[in-house]
Amino acid sequence: MITQLKKIFPSLIILTDIDQNLDSNFEWYLHDTNELIGIHKSELTSKDKGLLATFLEPYTHTFPLPTQKEKLWENRITNHSNMQLDANITYRFVYFSISNNQIDPISFKEALNELFAMDITILWENQQEGIIIEEQKKHAEEDISYEKIIDILMSDLYVKINFLVGPFREDLHLVKEHYENLLRSAKMSFSYTDKNVLSYVEVIPYILIDQIEASYKKEISKTILKDFATDQELLQTIEVFLESNLNISVAAKKLYMHRNSLQYRLDKFYEATGIDVRDFHQALTVYLALLANN
Missing domain, CATH: 3.30.70.270 (Reverse transcriptase/Diguanylate cyclase domain)
Structure with a gap:
């Protein structure tokens, strides 16, 4: 096949190693032997390119040569x-x-x-x-x-x-x-x-929250987070606490906050919503609500 192509396109060259500085005046194709075939653009019509692409893989030299x-x-x-x-x-x-x-x-x-x-x-x-x-x-x-x-x-x-x-x-x-x-x-x-x-x-x-309709996401956010849905400072505090495996000491350290200050914010959320994020099952619900609120 290569011999026949060479007769049609005299400029055809074959490279066995990838070169990041491939000549931009050539169109490059990947042969199934893992060789690169280059043909000068001046010898190719749009029809030629379409035909070559049916049995050779056009190669963009910004990608590594596939192993x-x-x-x-x-x-x-x-x-x-x-x-x-x-x-x-x-x-x-x-x-x-x-x-x-x-x-x-x-x-x-x-x-x-x-x-x-x-x-x-x-x-x-x-x-x-x-x-x-x-x-x-x-x-x-x-x-x-x-x-x-x-x-x-x-x-x-x-x-x-x-x-x-x-x-x-x-x-x-x-x-x-x-x-x-x-x-x-x-x-x-x-x-x-x-x-x-x-x-x-x-x-x-x-994945689960992404499959919920937008209107239901809003309902989850409003039902669980209530008036805190727009309180970014408190929501970030809760999110860090959840991502710290409900560990107040770890979360307080990440937030550069005293344990008592963090405890106060969690209590504030509990008093307003009736939801205790220190409980695993309730924390899971709040976590999904935070995702729905994004």
Whole structure:
């Protein structure tokens, strides 16, 4: 095929290694042998480009050249092909999103490769978001800390990033649905929180509240929070208390507040609403009301 294309497009060149400074005068295509094929734009019509795209994958050189493992996972997810997984391996999907124009995909992957000390697997949705596929042996003792990764990326590269860490899975059953659900959940969940790292457990309340009609969200907020729905200072105090596992000492430290002052605010909310956020079940209701109020 390459020989025939060369006769039609004399400018055709083949690259076996990715180059971040690919000649912009060429259109680039990815061959199934993991080689890059370049054809000078002057030799291509719109019809030629459409025809080439039917059997070659147009390549945007801002993305890293996909590895064999990334191609394998792409096939597993989109085509349900090669559905075998090593019996001793588990995997999880980790969604990430990068602020627009802060770092290009090639540089981002290089930075992650250094942090992971290995060539990681990434499936890109676009230049700002994608899914990291993390594989490890079953019963491995140490998990990767995405909080630490974020600290390094933000301090060294000044990159703002979000992660949603999915659960470890042992098989590929409904892997496409799992992949799509994680993407959908992540995009929605980060609209409810300022956290940079979320676990799949933490997003369940966001998913539930997001499926409620807007009018019912307003009713929940009004019924539970009453006149405090617009009291941002008190709501932040309650939110920090809930996120501190109902621990007054921990919450007071985070809020730079004396324990008695925090206790006073919680009592104030209880006296006005009859709801005690120090009780787990009532706290859960207030937490959902806070989400509905956002």
